[in-house]
Structures are given as structure tokens and as C-alpha cells.
Amino acid sequence: MSVVIKTTNLTKIYGEQKSVDHLNMTVKQGQIYGFLGRNGAGKTTTIRMLLGLIKPTHGEIEIFGENLFTNQKEILRRIGSMVEVPGFYENLTARENLMINAKIIGVHKKNAIDETLEIVGLHNETKKLVGKYSLGMKQRLGIARALLHYPELLILDEPTNGLDPIGIKEMRRLIKDLANERNITIVISSHILSEIEQLVDHMGIIHQGKLLEEVSFDQLRKRNRKYLEFQVSDDNKATMLLENQLEINDYEVHDEGHIRVYSHLGQQGQINRLFVQNDIDVSKIMMSEDRLEDYFTKLVGGGTIG
Ligand SMILES: Nc1ncnc2c1ncn2[C@@H]1O[C@H](COP(=O)(O)OP(=O)(O)OP(=O)(O)O)[C@@H](O)[C@H]1O
Ligand SMILES: [Mg+2]
The missing domain is CATH 3.30.70 (Alpha-Beta Plaits)
Structure with a gap:
């Protein structure tokens, strides 16, 4: 299994605070990797660095076997992401929103928009303005946007945030299907173990900026069986x-x-x-x-x- 993400001593310091502290993370191809930590643990900061949105204070990031900073544009083209709450034009429909995004990121495949709307289960909701969407629908649309350019790696920062139990279940189903059917490597962060424990096969636990443990879920389950x-x-x-x-x-x-x-x-x-x-x-x-x-x-x- 090839390594998709590898960070070496990844560190982000804001003033006095080490938000991410010498983090060594390894995500392999095909994994659904849960990135678990309490509020303020450093999940979003790590993800922002992986996506080139902020610069590390020090440390290295390799994605698809290449240094992120020497080949950022090419690497980011192969990644889909949703960080925190996705923003949209509320007075446009889902399709119109995705058309704008497709143009910006240069998606030329004709069916990409319809296909992604179908994958996330919004194909029957295309007449509604996004402003009238529920939170769960917006999260789905956020995932549709992340999928538009057929990424090999999907990074989702708390996609279950704010969803009700049924919405969380549906989101888990969607992510599982994506991993199985499209063979996408997925990193998903959460601060609630129960929301992702049925979904992920590997897990990194971050606390106060440090990666405390990286473990396969099978190992973990065996160690902690009921x-x-x-x-x-x-x-x-x-x-x-x-x-x-x-x-x-x-x-x-x-x-x-x-x-x-x-x-x-x-x-x-x-x-x-x-x-x-x-x-x-x-x-x-x-x-x-x-x-x-x-x-x-x-x-x-x-x-x-x-
Ligand atoms: N731009 C910034 N300036 C200063 N401090 C920051 C900045 N961004 C994040 N931090 C701090 O870094 C720490 C980690 O924040 P981060 O958002 O990465 O946590 P998180 O694990 O995503 O938490 P949550 O579950 O609440 O989303 C927090 O203490 C936060 O206050
Ligand atoms: Mg966060």
C-alpha cells in the first residue's frame, strides 16, 4: 500500500502556542483515516497545512510521495476537501454553485456536476436555492464540490458537525460508499469518537497538537473489546x-x-x-x-x- 500523506515533525506555532507540535502522520492509500481530537486539539490547523492554506512553522509534508511545497499546484489538483462549514452562494441552486466551482477549478468533464449531485443524493433537490437547504444538505453539497474534479484523496474536516443522528448516519454511508466505489483515500476529522468509530479503519489521535497514537481500528477493537x-x-x-x-x-x-x-x-x-x-x-x-x-x-x- 503506498503512502498518500506523510508529515514529518509538522509544527504550527501561533505566538506562544504550539497548535500543532511535531506531528508525524501517515495515511496510506485506500484508508479511511479518522483524525480524532477534542476541540482545539489542532485538527483544522493540521488540515489547513495539508491543503497549503497556511504555512507550517516547520516540518515537512509529503503527499503522493512528493514534497507539497515544491509541487503544490499539481498535488492540490488531486485532492478534494471540505474544511469547517462550507460556504455557498445562497441565492443560486446547487447546480449553479457547482458550475461556478467547476469553472474556477477547471473541470471539463461534461457530466461531472450531475454525477456528483447524484453521488451525494442531491439530484432531486436541484430546483431549490441553496439558501433554503438544510445544514445536512449543505454538507452534502460541500462534498459534491470536493468531488467535482475526481480527486484521489478527500480531506473532510468535521463533516458531521451540526448534523442530527440520522444526518450523521447518512453522512457515514456516503463516505463509506465513496471509499468503496471510487477507491478514494479519505481523511475525516472529528471530535466525537462515536461518530466515526463505525466508519474509519485507521485512526490518528491528536491532543494539544501532538499525535498521541496512530493505530488501525482492528487493533484498537481487539485491545478494547466488549x-x-x-x-x-x-x-x-x-x-x-x-x-x-x-x-x-x-x-x-x-x-x-x-x-x-x-x-x-x-x-x-x-x-x-x-x-x-x-x-x-x-x-x-x-x-x-x-x-x-x-x-x-x-x-x-x-x-x-x-
Ligand atoms: N489563526 C490562529 N491564530 C491563533 N491561534 C490559532 C489560530 N488558528 C488556530 N489557533 C489555535 O490553535 C489551536 C488548535 O486549533 P484548531 O482549530 O486546529 O483545533 P481543532 O482541533 O480543529 O478544534 P475544533 O474541534 O474546535 O475544530 C487552538 O488553540 C486555536 O485557538
Ligand atoms: Mg476544527
């Missing part, structure tokens, strides 16, 4: 029943009589029945807390992210 815990009178017999009757193999025995089951979450009733029917006493059933959320809280210290 489980059902049963306290039983006979753990040998209980695990035998789990394996033979329910084909559950993904479990661990902790201490005496404490069994953690990592699959079949939500089926504690069935498991409990099986134990009781076979004369095993069950003195406790417990579902573990969301350990992933705990993990982040620990990592970035105090309070939840957001």
Missing part, C-alpha cells in the same frame, strides 16, 4: 456448554468462575438459560462498559472527547 461476563459455579462445565451447545469459542476464563464471552453480545438470556438448565448457578451477569470510549478518555485525559 464482553459479557458471567460468574458461575462451575467454569469447566460452563465453557464446555458454551462450546458444544452454542458454538461459542471466543471466551476467556478470568479468576475462578468468571467467564468473559466476546461474541454473542446481547444473548445473555440464552446463555444464562443454558447454564441454569444444566444445574450451573449463575451469580452475576454483566456487560462490560464501552471500553473504547474509556480508552480515549484516558488517552486525552479527563472528560470525554468533545
